[in-house]
Amino acid sequence: MKRILLLSIGLIFMYSAKAQFPGMGGGQKVTVTGRITAIILDSLTKKPIDYATVSLTKVKDGKAVNGGVTDEKGKIVLQNVAPDEYKVSIGFMGYKTKTVIIKTTPEKPDNNLGSISISTTSNTLNEVNIVGQKAVVENKIDRLVYNAEADATNAGGDATDVMRKVPMLSVDINGNVQLRGSSVRVLINGKPSGTMANSVADALKMLPADQIKSVEVITNPSAKYDAEGSGGIINIITKKSNAEGVSGSVNATTGTRQNAGAFNLTAKTGRFSVNTALGTQLAYPQESRVVFFNQTTANNVTTSILQDGISDWTRQAYNGSLGLDYDFNAYNNISTNAKYTRFYNGGPGNSATSINNVLTGNTLSSTKMSNGNLDWNMDYKLTTKKQGEEFSISGQLTTGKNTNEFFNDFKTSAGVPIKYTESNNVGENKEYTAQSDYVYPFSKSVIFEAGGKAIFRNIQSQYGGNANQDFDYDQNVGAAYSTISFNLTKKIQFKGGVRAEYTAINFSNNKNDYFNLFPSGILSQTINGKTTLKLAYNRRVQRPSLAYLNPFRNEANQFSVFQGNPNLKPELSDNLEFGYSTYIKGSIINASIFYRNTKNAIEPFNSPDQIPGTTLSTFINAGTTQSYGFNLFTSYNPIPKWTLMSNIALNTYEIKSRPDIKGMNEGTFLNYNFFMRSANSFKGGWNLEFFGVVNSPRYTYQSKTEPMFFYGGAVKKDFFKKQGTIGLNVLNPFNRDLHIETVTQGDNNYQTQNIYYPLRSFGLNFSYKFGKLKFTEKKKIKNDDIKQDQNQQGGQGGIQQ
Missing domain, CATH: 2.60.40.10 (Immunoglobulins)
Incomplete structure (x- = not known):
């Protein structure tokens, strides 16, 4: 009955919009x-x-x-x-x-x-x-756009490398992405990938940088967007082409850290076009040293564990997509697109283990994690002679399957078995979506939007050999929204709206239904055509995804067990922002201050496990957090072919926790991120670029990760009348390892983890494009309403390369 109710919301909006378009019934000639x-x-x-x-x-x-x-x-x-x-x-x-x-x-x-x-x-x-030449960064009324295709240092990397250079974002070594110190929703071409339902970090590593056209940072999404993402939305736009004849591009990279390849092809004749893309990432296994210390106290007895070991992790990713697009006439368009991704990472490891300062033995281990995902969508769009009027219906199917296998063989130095553990887990995610949107411009300055949406999700987790622990989770969401934008004066614009979302959850005979309203509004004033002031407010939500909910007991590190929490509540946040941007003789200045208050904040949480010396890591609703922040982005051209860019982001972290838990970070802490880039163009098609990134210590309720710094550069040469390029990229050339230290402390447990991650790399990249490329974007479904795991490892004491 609830599914019928939720679907009806979308159908009501379809019917309402149809009333605005008599031609949809076939009775009126177009x-x-x-x-x-x-x-x-x-x-x-x-x-x-x-x-x-x-x-x-x-x-x-x-x-x-x-x-x-x-x-x-x-x-x-x-x-x-x-x-x-x-x-x-x-x-x-x-x-x-x-x-x-x-x-x-x-x-x-x-x-x-x-x-x-x-x-x-x-x-x-x-x-x-x-x-x-397109500017690397563009500032628009509701978003900041980083044009990755205009940045030569991105060649040969993956989406994680690109995100590290996007203004206002901070990315740690595992690929965890934050916007202004808070969780963010990552979309690809306006919609989520099934892979991201498991881990954003893994999904970003699957996408070659050469396939990325731009990255949009949306700090104040309107009610038209799903309300997911406390910090806002990041939308990655991939390269697409839509031109008569045949056009395409090929990119290849080989290096000391990874190999990559990407191929895009478009064929178009008349009103019909076909787009296809293939990509791969193959990372060499490299030794990462991990020093892990864990100490717990139970019944007045303290047990400490020290592990010092090496892991050889490798990573493989493949993706392919096929899109079809047809214009029946200038008013009616239908398109469909299917994308499949396959990702694998893992490998062997060994470590020396000491218990209470006594060398006890060695642990041999192996971890294999893989996932495959299919995203398929069908979109129909109807426009009229009235410019800006549009009606669309969209459907989407997302299905994914991920596996997690591991074993640990703990023996004494003489080879006597102490403990052997192994397990496997298969998780499946299915998602069905129906959506309808309508846009009506009353005039050039007054635009009305409305729409409805229904999402049906099912998450299943199956344990090998133990069916009693299987997990079956249903989450259904019904939503409706309405927005309007108009000019208050000749120079002041307003856009506001409200979104209503109803969520029904059912798992293990537990039910949890809730209803929320999400208002949003933005005022924008233009001064002298070059300066813009902006004041914005919105309310957002973060629903936990499979990686947060899955109760599978992952013992990849037998002394630091990770387990999801199916009883998590969604986060709710209120956001207020004031922004300023201006252009001065070709230079760009973009500054903003903001405040955010988040209830039911989802945080990682450690506590002593049942086995002495072992810590259980999970997620909890820790309490209420608030954050004040500031961001400053500048771009300056000393000479026409030399561009200097910098971005400084500051935000506070403060939590008012639940009275029944304890963390090490009670108080107010400061996070900061700094990025700088220099790009030069020379005669003969030569380009030279350098960049550097500094991340401050990062805080959660119980942990602190020490600061990190990395840097890189690229030289590129154009040939074949700029149809082809060849270049050399370097990352951290003077330091092989990036040392990351994390300290976690809670009630009766203390944990440190020191990772020596092999970051230094050299790569040779080649790209060639043919045909006449014209990039276009189609409206897609945007399911951006669930909180994603930023680090699949959780508290396992490891690192993903």
């Missing part, structure tokens, strides 16, 4: 429209001209009906053109304006003008070099 395409070239050099202005006017009355500017390939596409006779005018500074007369008909609504050459004026210099 006027056929088409598109006009052209490529603008220099008449002498035959090179494409980007940012050329193209306007479309009717011949009979001279009325302007469409227009735009060409892209970096000199191409322009004018959409929604009704059959008629038109005059196409092309102009660019230093060139003569050119006019072309064309005609479209209902039988042939599309018109491809092919290549059009324009000539320079008589007073133009003999040779004009036009160099256009």
Whole structure:
């Protein structure tokens, strides 16, 4: 009954939107429209001209009906053109304006003008070099965009390497991502990957950096977004192409740390296009030293364990996707996309073990973790002649399966067995989503949005040989939202809304239903066209995912056992932000201050286990946290081809804990993150870049991780008229290991972990692109409502490479 109720919410909004579109019922004839395409070239050099202005006017009355500017390939596409006779005018500074007369008909609504050459004026210099390069960072009204494809130091890495250079983000050595010191929701192309339901760190390692176009940091999402993510939303946009003919790119990297490859291909003819992508990551097994100390007290008896060992972890990742897109006409579009990912990491290890300062023996171990996930979606979008009006229906299926196997063989130095443990766990995640959205512009400045959504999730965890511990968890979410944006004055804009979400949870005969309202609002004022002030408020939620909930007892480290907590409640946070941004002679300054209050904060928690000397690590709702913060991003060009960038982020950590638990970090602590980048372009297609990252100590309720610093650089050379590049990347060239120390302390337990992680690497990368690439983005379902595990290892005393 509840599933029917939840699904009905989405259907009600579909029906309401349909009432706005009588043509959806088939009773009203839709006027056929088409598109006009052209490529603008220099008449002498035959090179494409980007940012050329193209306007479309009717011949009979001279009325302007469409227009735009060409892209970096000199191409322009004018959409929604009704059959008629038109005059196409092309102009660019230093060139003569050119006019072309064309005609479209209902039988042939599309018109491809092919290549059009324009000539320079008589007073133009003999040779004009036009160099256009996208800024690495762009500041928009509701988000900050990091254009990864414009940063040469990303070649050959994975998404984790990219995230370390995104303003306002901090990433530790395991790939844990935080925004302003708080949990964040990570989306790929506006929707979650099934892999992220298990671990964000693993999912980011699967995605090659060469497939990433940009990263959007959304600190104040509107009510249109799912309410998940206390700190906000990170949206990774991958490279896609949508151009006539065949186009694509290939990237390959080999190095001392890992090998990577990525391939993208698009074929398009008329209104139909096919996109496909393949990628792989193969990391060499490298020795990581882990020194682990654990001390517990029970019944007035203190037991201490010291492990000093080496692990050889390897990592393999594969992904492939296939997308189809078809325009029935200028108003109706249908698209579908399927993506499969496969990830494996693990390996052998050995350590010397001392109990109460006495060398007891050695432990041989092996850990294997893998997961495979399929994401498939189908989207239909309907637009009208009224610019900005849009109705869409989307469906998505996500299914994933992950396995976790390990064994530990603890023996004396003479080979006498002391303890042997092994186990395996298979987790499955299934998710079905239906969504409908409607956008109606009352005017250019007044825009109304509404929508509904239903999500049905089932999580199962099966224990090998012990069916009594199997875990079956249902979580169903129904949501509806409405937003409106308008201008209060000529310079002040407002956008606000509210989202309602109902959640029904059922597991092991336990039920937990709750309803929440999530308001949001943003005021933005523009001053002199270059400076923007912003004041924003929103309420967010963090629901725990499988890695937080799974009660599987993971004894990969037999002295530090990890187990999820199925009784976790969701976090609820209120966020307030004031922002300032300005452009000064090509330089960018973006600053913000914020306050966040979070109830039912989910934190890692250690306590003595039943076995002396062993600690049990899990997650709990520790209490209420509050945080004040500041962020400053700057970009400066001393000379046109030299860019300097820096980002400084500060935030406090303070928790008011439950009275029944105790942690080491009672009080107020300061977290900070600093990033700096220098990029130079030289004649002959040479590029040189350097970057450095500093992370402060990181605090949770019971632990403190010491600060870390890493740095890198890249040199790149373009060839084949910038169609191909070859480059060399280095990371921490003067230090093989990155030393990370974490101290955790609670009631009757104390734990330290020192990791010596092999970070130094050298890599040679190659990339080549062919065809005419034009990147476009399609509206997708965005399931961004569950808290994800940032570190699959939990309290196991290990590290993922």
